Amino acid sequence: MAGTSPQGKSLDFSVLEYDNYNDYILSFGTVKDNRYLGNRNTTTIIVQLGYRTTKIPYTQEEYRKRVDIALEAIRPKALHSGLFGDGLSPTSTDPVLLGFKSRELLNLNKIISTIAFTSYISTDGSEISGYIDLDMSWRNCIRQALKHTDWTAVFAGRSRLKPMPHHLSYSNPRYNMVRYTDSDNFLVVHHHRFGLMFMHRGDHKMITVGGQTNLYTGNAKRSMVYSPKFGYVVFYDHVVRKKV
Template structure:
């Protein structure tokens, strides 16, 4: 269910502050205690987001509410170097922008703390957010120039923190995230309702996607899942 109310608040603190009433402060002087009770749902029948849920909902609603862009930047024109992953993404960029194909990027990244994160990135959605100049959007120009590295986020289709074991999945206007008891997680494309599997196990949906593995000095192990929406890559 869409919740545009989150757009009224710049920060999670502002969001929480919108719940307490005057009598809350009369009987509970400790603001921290009030916030804890709100998060636990004792204050209202309305669902209260935790901090991660709030920022995820805010990003989704910003994307939904943003005006359509009339000009599109093709970021791969800034490609420098010969990294295989970046070259593969550059080759697919225009087709994703035109929604002729839909590419899901799987990558596993080692953070500075020595622990890994991994995730599934909707390439078209990420490019669209960059073109809309949304807050927190991926800086694709800097990525193609080699100034920044692409990395999965908790707002992507799928995200896993290998240190904490935290798992996040986020459906968007391209994909519905589905958990299957046999094939694990897969994505259903909302445009043509085709199932996009992200497993190497034999499955009846394999023909819906082309799976290509890349290794590079910059990104190590990356898999691109290409789904032909109107024509095959």
């Protein structure tokens, strides 16, 4: 399915088949790559060098542009309907919701990149927690990606932000489940000394989330807020030096 966008670029709707750039790049890999290389980064490099297809894969920046153009073509009103935070009640005093709202535009414009840590108790009594790339979460909602967070409902007070297995990290000790997944903006790093960390894809700055003071502490501003509905939420705001 092809066409031409108002920007003069041919429309490529195939990019909408993937949740993120990593999935797009890995789609060019082969069964043998997965079997023998055993490393997704190696597969990614081989694909980007053009050894797996006659078509040169998009760069990450071009991929994002293609996604935005395709979405604008099929769902123009959804993309220009304003910010999710606009749905927050003018009388709301919830510190967590106000925290989300104050960061939304800054993240979407790549001025800052925010990771949020949140937790909740599920109906079976298990405590679920995780780290979430807020910019990716908002964009996934716009794209209506599989199992996206309904941010309209979050700001309207009908739902709360809950970690899911595809987020940066997901932990459910009751079922012995811990998962880590790279996002559009961050790579998961397990440091031998400082534990779990995240590296921003654009400027390669390391974000430490353990609360301890170290040489990476200055790369993100850590702030904790509390509300009766959301409990404690920790924001890690990283000022972006180079756009992804």
